[in-house]
Amino acid sequence: MTEHIHKASWAVEREQRLEHLSHLPGKLHHERFEALNRASRLFSTNGTELSHHIAKFVGTMEHVNDLTDDFEHETVRLFHNYIASVATLRDMQRTTHRKLWPERIPEKERRDENDRRTVWEVKIYEPKVQELFGDDDIRFLFDLRNCALHHTVPMMVIGTTWKHVPPAPIQWSNTVELKRSELDKFSRWGGPAKRFLRTQENDVEFLPLLEKYSMRASEFFGWFWEQANSKVRTEPDEYYxxxxxxxHWLAEVHAKPDFEDRHGSHPIPGTLRRNRAKAHAERCEFGTTGWGGMTVDSSGVAVVGESDWDPLPAVGKYRNDAEESDTIT
Structure with a gap:
């Protein structure tokens, strides 16, 4: 028996277009930017969750004795998630810029054989990092991640203090701090972190530090995003x-009627034509484009290159087969 594979013409067109999209350089940049966004959202969400959790105690009239053990456990967990996501975001940025600006520094300038730094990293990236993250307290936060991984998960000191000297109102203070005696057991603090710790008389209040770092990180992410996007802007724009x-073309091809029930067994007359017309109007509003690139000839005249993206066919030709699926006869 001979097998004949029939594929609807719209399906052939779809596969060809998907193949084209999958090989565009802009798709790789899109995936890199999406990975950066995920790391940024992870960092922001962890910071928000930690702040909201601590706000249930700090700044309130709740007494420490009224807290459950779960409050401390949850504080430690959320804090650990936060400092871990700091490193994740930094790693994703490093991976991205070494892909976009891959030229490594000369061998004579490398610290050792494992030094993977690039020219752009040394000249552009590192000065900006120093500008926004060079303060001793922020460097302490970076080292704190290593402390959590290689020594111990930070321990918290949670307390309530109050003072009342009539006729003045009661002065009530709730604090959540890092236990200093545990931090001192870690032997691998860098110079800036050591200087910061010497300014702390007792346990370490970290909430102002997190607020400061989060603001700086937001500023840095915006700067880095613009740097990366400017480097490859044309290619992602082509892909998008x-x-x-x-x-939009697929939406018109796959337009469906409205149905009288949720099972989709009774199409409402006339709705298919209406929905297809709506999809067609939206497609027309978006428009079509080629992407052949532009060059400048010897006379300085810009010349548009030949397009590799032919206009998508009119959908009307598929009205007889739009509902077909691949079949074997």
Missing amino acids: RKRSEFG
Whole structure:
């Protein structure tokens, strides 16, 4: 028996367009930027969760004796998540910029054989890091991540103090701090972290530190994003434009009628035509484009290159097969 594979013409068009999109350089940049966004959201969410949790106690009239053991356990867990996500975001940024600016520093300038730094990293990235993250208290936060991984998860000191000298109102203070005696057991603090610890008389109040770092990290992420996006802006723009145009085309091809019940067994007459017309209008509003690139000839005249993205076909030709699936006869 001979097998004949019939594939709807819209499905052939779809596969060709998906193949084209999958090989665009902009797709790789899109994936890198998405990974950066995930790391940034992880960092921001961990910081928000930690702040909201601590705010249940700090700044309130709640007494420490009224807290459950779960409060301390949850504080330690959320704090650990936060400092871990600090390192994750930094690692993702490093991976990204070494892909976009891969030229390594000359061998004679490398610290050792494992030094993977790039020219852009040394000239542009590291000075900005020093500008925003060079303060001793922030360097302490970076080292704290190593302390948590290689020594111990930070221990918390949670307390309530109050003073009342009539006729003045009661002065009530709740604090959540890092236990200094445990921090002192870690032997691998860097110079800036040691200087910061010498300024702390007792246990270490970390909430102002987190607020300061979060503000700096937000500023740095915006700067880094613009640097990376400017480097490759044309290629992601090409990918986004083509992908969006293709998405509008698919929406028109796959337009469905409205149904009278949730099982989709009774289509409402006339709704298919209406929904297809709506999808077509949205597709027309978005428009179509080629992407052949531009060059400048010897006379300084800009010349548009030949497009590798032919206009997507009119959907009307698929009305007889839009509902077909691949079949074997």
